[in-house]
Amino acid sequence: MRRIASLDWRASGSAPEPVIVRGARVLDPRAGIDAPHDIVVREGEIAELAAPGSAELEGAEVIEAEGLVAVPAFFDPHVHLRVPGREDKEDIETGTRAAAAGGYCGIIAMANTNPPVDTPGAIDSLRERARLDASVPVGFVATVTRGMRGEELTDMTELAAAGAVGFSDDGLPIRSARVMRRALQYQAIAGLQIALHEEDPELSGSGVMHEGEVSAAVGMAGIPSVSETVMILRDAALAGYEQARIHVQHLSAAESVEAVARAKEAGVRITCEATPHHLTLTDEAVRSLDARFKMNPPLRTEADRQALIEGLRSGVIDCIATDHAPHTRQEKEVPFEQAAMGVTGLETAFAVLYTDLVLPGVLPLELIVERLGAGAAAFGFEPPALKPGSEANLTLLDLERTWEAGADGWESRSVNSFAAGRELTGRVLVTIAGGEVAYRQRSFAMGVAQ
């Protein structure tokens, strides 16, 4: 598997300075580590876990971290950076800064830009841009079909050779079963993951929210759960038949979790993700008619949310992805039906999950930490880890700190956070990606941490 820091970013190819993180509780659920240590970071790797207060290293920056928790940094396989075309919403610099602020050491950017990323030239120029602007490593997927029109395949092998990290028409489903099947066949030689936005447009129709009691009450057209489920069933069957592998994006419905579970049992090479908003909110939020709660797939019922939580616990859902989708104010300050679909999530993902799932005892911290990094594996990258010899991807958390989301502004260029204004617990203080300090929370960096 590839290392995350082999992706493109500002620190590509540079030799990072050594760092000692002193006295943190080191928690790496995958490696079974949970004890106080000094973490010695050298040449981009975790060099050593030493007894607290014992590590010494000439020329190393020392980060005093007693009372804090060091976890493997997070990896987001589903982010919209809006480059090229909608840099007014986000660009590589602001998007990766938001990622670093959220504790992420790597992200994968979707290809539904304007124009869509469907040529090797586009991949080249994005990678070049990332080497100038990106605070954390960023991979770019290319579209599965030319222009995301769902008709002809892109030059998948050439895109892979240009450095695309996967394929996805995210934003749109691949409507045609024939085109889907060809893409899966072609994967045998292109070799990269295919990530799928699963939805039957015929069933979704003009829907803007989950179809159910709330849509009946507020009179807005619904997107039925079955719209997602039928496509997952189709594509799992196709992947099984072609012995291909697929990654299902942003699961939202209980029936979809069930469909993925059955496919996994049947031996289909399928992984899937869920978002913090689908794990913590339901369509009841849409009663407010507040466009901050509009996204696709939509927020569904409490039963669906519980099924997602169960899926995350059991492992049917492999990882957490934010589907960070920045939009301008003008696109959100309109009536719900007219508003753009999508919410930002990078900067609040951990705190939202910690506040809403860990603190109330729904899921253990260990599980949330593991699933926030597991997205790397779905795309063939080593998941972040803290055992000696791993790539140095770590996030320092203050689990006591409460803060109001958005009160100090956002790193993202957009403000359409579903959590804006919420009081959250758990704050990212430092993010180290590939041995580089990619983010320091301002008050912590100033030495005035509470």
Add this chain to the structure above:
Amino acid sequence: MNEKVVLDRDDVRRTLVRIAHEIVENNRDAQALAIVGIHTRGAVLANRLHALVAELAGTEIPLGDLDISFYRDDLGERPTAPVVHASHLDFDPDDRTVVLVDDVLFTGRTVRAAIDALFDYGRPARVQLAVLADRGHRELPIRPDYVGKNLPTARGERVFVRLEEIDGVDEVAIADAAEPVLTGGGKAPR
């Protein structure tokens, strides 16, 4: 409670009888009379006067009542919309002498509003005004035709008219402004 009763039950009764006589004396053509009370206590008084006047005149006289909420000039100063009662004016006021009846005459603004309201029903030949008490402090050029009792008051004092039909007792009382209102209504500045 620092309150002084200025008209008791008998006073009120006698006063109304006197006003009824004056109305009949001043209006030879009783056929053209109509009596209209202003909500809420004016309407009650109008009801009583109507019975007295009809008996004295020996003829049927139309009776109505008006709610002047829609004609108020102080809506902008009020926290909530005033309570509205339906008005009842089931006769044509055209060419009639309409006697408006209210309990207390104070600034004159209520009467102004009542006249406006009345004219939306038609064009009376003449409008007269009967009040149980006149406490002065007029802000408009309005003068009553029939007054039960002139009550010189300080501006801050409150005048309470209580009527059997609403308050269980007939009396008119004056109280200091500071006193809380326990029963009945008062006419005082807010």
Add this chain to the structure above:
Amino acid sequence: MRHLLSIADLDRDEIERIMELADSFAEVGRRDIKKVPTLRGRTVVSLFYESSTRTSSSFELAVKRLSADLVSVKAAGSSVDKGESLRDTIATLSAYEPEAIVIRSPHAGAAQLVAQWTDAAVVNAGDGKHEHPSQALLDVYTLRERLGALDGKQVWIVGDVLHSRVARSTAQAFTKMGAAVTLCGPPPLIPRAAAEALGCAVTYDLSGLGEADVVYALRMQRERMAESFVPSLREYVANYQINERRLGARQLLMHPGPVNRGVELSDDVIEHPNSLITQQVRNGLFVRMAILYELLAGGERPRGAREQGAAEAAVSQPIGEPA
């Protein structure tokens, strides 16, 4: 009440209060001069993003009968037609310092958004398929006028419930006033989970219509055929049209208008003595006067219109009533 955005926001007492006010305005409507000076000096903006004859004319006449000034903006031909955002339009119209904005929009929640952006009282005159609260209130008024009270009455709402803001508001209002509501129509035109969402019974055929005290027919738009919600107009008429054969002698008939004659209603029932359709239109005016009065006759509006001295000079309220 600060705004009228939805029936969902109202409780029974608030609805009753508007009914009583509407009674007073109905009385005004019987006078020689049907106009009162109540809202003199206040400005009402009427902003219609959808064509509407009866709702806009009814609100506009209500404004005039209350002596307020009216600024009427229709989407066609105005800057809103040229792509100006709702937010910018509201900012522009706010320059007139209106005391109320009456808005009709094709999008759910538009009135609620406007309420966040302006100091004016906002009246929802229909937002997408969400709500149409003034229609629901006039429907309650019309039934109350005929039946006295709605408690225990059976009301059937028949037709395209899915696309009907009227059905959503009216069903809730009738339920709040104590009636039992049944929604009836072709399955694709009844929203999923409608029974739970609106607290109504749901049925797909008219066989039980005999139990209804009131039959409320909804408008059936021809576009629905193209979207395969129903197979054909003929088939819809055969299954769901309210006609003389189906409407019992003691059953009242309502419709929000405009009627598609020969579709949801047959010609014969429209003029039927039990049809309340004309009363609905007439009462719409009184109820909308009551809504505007309720929203505008209290509070600090209009700003700065009155000088000092006004407070002590005020006419005292009707005696015995709390201020």
